[in-house]
Structure formats: C-alpha cells, structure tokens
Amino acid sequence: MIERKLKFAIFGNIYQTKKSVSIQKILSCLSERKADVMVEKEFYDFLSDTQRISLGGVEVFRGADFDSDFVISMGGDGTFLKSAAFVGGKDIPIIGVNMGRLGFLADVSPAEIEHCIDMLYNDDYSVEDRTVIQLSFVSGGKDTTGETSTIPFALNDVAVLKRDNASMITIRATINGEYLTTYQADGLIISTPTGSTAYSLSNGGPILVPASRVLTLTPVAPHSMNIRPIVISDNSEIALTVESRNHNFLVAIDGRSEKCAEGTQLILRKAPYKIKVVKRPGSSYFHTLREKLMWGLDVRG
Numbered sequence: 577m578i579e580r581k582l583k584f585a586i587f588g589n590i591y592q593t594k595k596s597v598s599i600q601k602i603l604s605c606l607s608e609r610k611a612d613v614m615v616e617k618e619f620y621d622f623l624s625d626t627q628r629i630s631l632g633g634v635e636v637f638r639g640a641d642f643d644s645d646f647v648i649s650m651g652g653d654g655t656f657l658k659s660a661a662f663v664g665g666k667d668i669p670i671i672g673v674n675m676g677r678l679g680f681l682a683d684v685s686p687a688e689i690e691h692c693i694d695m696l697y698n699d700d701y702s703v704e705d706r707t708v709i710q711l712s713f714v715s716g717g718k719d720t721t722g723e724t725s726t727i728p729f730a731l732n733d734v735a736v737l738k739r740d741n742a743s744m745i746t747i748r749a750t751i752n753g754e755y756l757t758t759y760q761a762d763g764l765i766i767s768t769p770t771g772s773t774a775y776s777l778s779n780g781g782p783i784l785v786p787a788s789r790v791l792t793l794t795p796v797a798p799h800s801m802n803i804r805p806i807v808i809s810d811n812s813e814i815a816l817t818v819e820s821r822n823h824n825f826l827v828a829i830d831g832r833s834e835k836c837a838e839g840t841q842l843i844l845r846k847a848p849y850k851i852k853v854v855k856r857p858g859s860s861y862f863h864t865l866r867e868k869l870m871w872g873l874d875v876r877g
Contacts, residue, residue: 646696818838
C-alpha cells in the first residue's frame with residue numbers, strides 16, 4: 577500500500593534555543609514519511625543560522641503565503657496564536673507541539689511527536705472548531721480596519737486598554753444595539769472560550785469549555801466593584817466607544833497591540849470562519865485544566 581502524501585507548514589518559536597533536538601526529531605520524522613515540508617521564513621532563518629540545522633528539501637514561506645494539509649506550531653500557546661493568525665480562514669487543522677510546559681492549545685509534548693505524526697497519517701484524530709473574534713475599526717463613520725497594521729482576528733481575546741500610566745478609560749458598550757453599561761476601568765477584555773483561560777481568567781473572568789458558543793466581557797481593574805464579567809451569545813455584535821484623558825488607547829488582538837485614537841468605534845463579532853485544532857484520541861480538556869491550574873494539589877505545605 578502506497579502511503580499518501582501530506583504537506584506540512586511549520587511555525588516556531590525563535591526564542592527557544594535549547595529545543596533543537598525536538599525540532600530535528602519532527603523534521604526527521606516527516607522526512608521518513610516523504611512529506612512535503614514548508615517552514616515559515618523567520619523560523620527557517622533561526623533553525624539554519626542560529627541552530628545550524630540542515631534544512632535540505634524544505635520550502636520557505638512568509639506569513640500567510642502557504643497552503644498545506646496541516647500546520648505544526650512548535651512553541652507554546654503564544655506560537656499557536658501566531659500560527660492561527662496566519663492560517664486564518666484557510667481551514668487547515670493546527671497541531672500544537674509544546675516546547676515548554678503543557679499548554680491549553682499546544683498540548684503535544686516533544687516526546688509524543690512521532691506518535692502524533694503517525695496519528696495524522698492513520699486518520700486517528702479529531703478536530704475541534706474554535707470560535708474567532710473579528711474586529712472592525714470605525715472612525716468618522718468610515719471603516720478603517722484596512723489602515724491598521726495588525727491582523728483583525730483573535731482566537732483568544734481582544735483587549736481594550738489604557739496606555740502607559742494614563743488614567744483609567746471610559747468604555748461605552750452596546751450589545752446588538754442595546755446599551756449594556758459604561759465601564760470606567762483600566763480596560764475591557766472580550767474573550768472567546770479558547771481565551772477564557774488566558775488574560776480574562778487573570779482578571780476574574782469565567783472558564784468556558786471550548787465548545788461553548790459564547791463570548792465574555794471582563795473588565796480590567798474596574799472603578800466600581802458592582803461591575804462584573806458577563807457572558808453573551810457569540811452571535812452578538814458588540815460595539816465599544818472609548819474616551820481617554822490622553823485621547824488615545826490601545827487595542828490588543830491576541831497580544832498584537834494597535835494604538836487607536838479617541839473617537840474610534842470598535843465593532844466585534846464572530847468571524848466567518850473557525851480555527852481547527854487537532855486533538856489526539858483520549859485527550860481531555862478537563863485533564864489539561866487540572867494540570868495547568870493545579871486543581872486538587874495540596875499547597876498547604
């Protein structure tokens with residue numbers, strides 16, 4: 577039986593200099609399978625110049641200029657988010673190989689790489705669809721999204737934040753055209769279920785299982801203790817208008833920051849596509865949750 581040909585696009589963390597053995601392991605495994613391999617340019621330069629790894633027969637691509645059967649993200653959850661931003665609406669499943677500790681998104685350890693590749697060739701895996709937030713910038717009645725420098729889609733969250741040491745900002749929020757409240761706070765986090773265990777959680781937001789069809793609005797250091805996180809349907813349209821004493825503020829889209837001028841309205845809605853995450857047989861979100869949050873661990877000493 578002739579094994580089918582698969583193509584892989586690889587993104588990686590260029591700051592993990594001690595992980596070359598794991599990287600060589602996955603490249604060797606793919607080579608044995610005679611897979612077509614593409615490596616993102618920045619990661620390719622890191623592997624060849626800094627790590628001195630031979631990359632013969634490997635294609636190079638930049639950003640979103642690729643097509644493949646699978647994407648392999650080698651790093652942590654941050655690298656996974658970067659990979660997801662470039663995958664966008666390509667409908668390509670992503671495998672997250674965690675080069676450090678267990679992650680929520682990057683949940684394959686380096687020791688499991690070979691088994692994971694076998695799993696892909698044997699179709700012994702499942703795919704989870706993850707909701708993505710789409711952000712539009714409206715200034716003076718004109719959509720200015722195309723004038724911004726960052727990709728306007730978030731797998732984790734969109735955070736509206738004050739700049740530097742500025743005073744708290746005022747954020748007026750409406751849901752589907754209906755007034756919700758006006759936040760006076762250091763910021764506001766709009767999170768998907770995937771991002772509920774990230775920035776939102778550190779500010780008191782709820783944990784949401786990935787399949788939940790909801791979004792959360794979690795304030796950052798609100799001026800009023802009466803203001804609490806709220807969970808809404810992911811079919812909702814959220815409109816935010818921001819006022820600031822220094823007349824500008826920051827928008828962080830999965831950590832990619834964009835400076836915005838006061839008067840810019842932010843419109844957030846569910847993106848027209850989902851990110852596909854590869855899951856191994858027997859993998860469990862609740863197990864990962866217990867491991868990451870150390871639930872059940874006796875810390876009394």
